Amino acid sequence: MNIDIKLNNVEKIAEQIRKDSIWMSTRAGTGHLGPALSIADIMAVLYGRIMKYNPKDPSWPDRDRFILSKGHGCLALYSVLAQCGYFDRALLGEFCSKLDTMLPGHPERKLPGVEANTGSLGHGIAIGIGMAMAGRLANKDYRVFVITGDGELQEGSNWEAAMAAAHHKLDNLVVIVDRNKLQLGDFTENISQLEPLAKKWDSFGWAVKVIDGHNIKEITDVLSSIPLTRGKPSAIIASTIKSKGLKFAENKVEWHYKVLTEQQYKEIKDELSLEELAYE
Ligand SMILES: Cc1ncc(C[n+]2csc(CCOP(=O)(O)OP(=O)(O)O)c2C)c(N)n1
Numbered sequence: 001m002n003i004d005i006k007l008n009n010v011e012k013i014a015e016q017i018r019k020d021s022i023w024m025s026t027r028a029g030t031g032h033l034g035p036a037l038s039i040a041d042i043m044a045v046l047y048g049r050i051m052k053y054n055p056k057d058p059s060w061p062d063r064d065r066f067i068l069s070k071g072h073g074c075l076a077l078y079s080v081l082a083q084c085g086y087f088d089r090a091l092l093g094e095f096c097s098k099l100d101t102m103l104p105g106h107p108e109r110k111l112p113g114v115e116a117n118t119g120s121l122g123h124g125i126a127i128g129i130g131m132a133m134a135g136r137l138a139n140k141d142y143r144v145f146v147i148t149g150d151g152e153l154q155e156g157s158n159w160e161a162a163m164a165a166a167h168h169k170l171d172n173l174v175v176i177v178d179r180n181k182l183q184l185g186d187f188t189e190n191i192s193q194l195e196p197l198a199k200k201w202d203s204f205g206w207a208v209k210v211i212d213g214h215n216i217k218e219i220t221d222v223l224s225s226i227p228l229t230r231g232k233p234s235a236i237i238a239s240t241i242k243s244k245g246l247k248f249a250e251n252k253v254e255w256h257y258k259v260l261t262e263q264q265y266k267e268i269k270d271e272l273s274l275e276e277l278a279y280e
Helices: 010-028 034-036 040-050 071-083 090-094 124-137 157-169 197-203 216-225 261-270
Strands: 065-068 144-149 171-181 207-212 234-239
Touching: 010 034, 010 071, 010 090, 010 216, 010 261, 034 071, 040 071, 040 144, 040 216, 065 071, 065 124, 071 090, 124 144, 124 157, 124 171, 171 197, 197 207, 197 234, 207 216, 216 234
Parallel strands: 065 144, 144 171, 171 234, 207 234
Antiparallel strands: none
């Protein structure tokens, strides 16, 4: 089936990702909220404007593939998949609700629309390489999009994968680095320096672009011009703010794995037009 679905209001998709992520994590009393909020705008553009997919046929062979390598940011993925119609929105209420939930704290392929089980950091690019090579072998023109964290890039496996992708000239592979400059317990540059990050990707043979990861136009422009260079994989370093949209949590390390109290939720509920926190 050749269906190319486009949600039409990308700003609204991003806003809904933020609302759903706050709602799901507060309701469950757990989850990685800050890491989901930093990628909301990128996810909205990918699913609203760029990728081709068919929620009615999640395994459609010609679909573009998406891998959330920083699997802990899955609140954003769950929201956007629900918005696309991969499953009923009511399922969002099951986030981390029981052991065998379809929406655990890290994404699993049992949920329609999830292409890879992730959460153990450092594997998404290598999985993406496999998909990109399979596409080429099958003469398909689908693209593979991978979002990694910046702290995640401290895993050596990423650089082994980066070398392989360039060697195989995989210009159907796109890595988007969520450059929010924070990792689990500190700023990345205090733990293990990543800069000059763009030069690193360039020296590994990738075409590189640095963008503002919250500017819908910039994100759209760069993702509309893939491959950035023919014969090279593309690396997009998206400058973002961890917890973007939740003012008091923005750029604060402790919001890596912190959620709102019910009281805090009530206080911001009207300002952000959030849903009631219903528990049934
Ligand atoms: C292999 C592995 N080591 C450690 C962890 C624990 N862990 C979860 S999130 C995280 C920090 C990730 O930081 P970053 O990639 O910058 O993502 P951000 O949360 O800032 O979006 C760590 C170390 C993990 N999930 N996998």
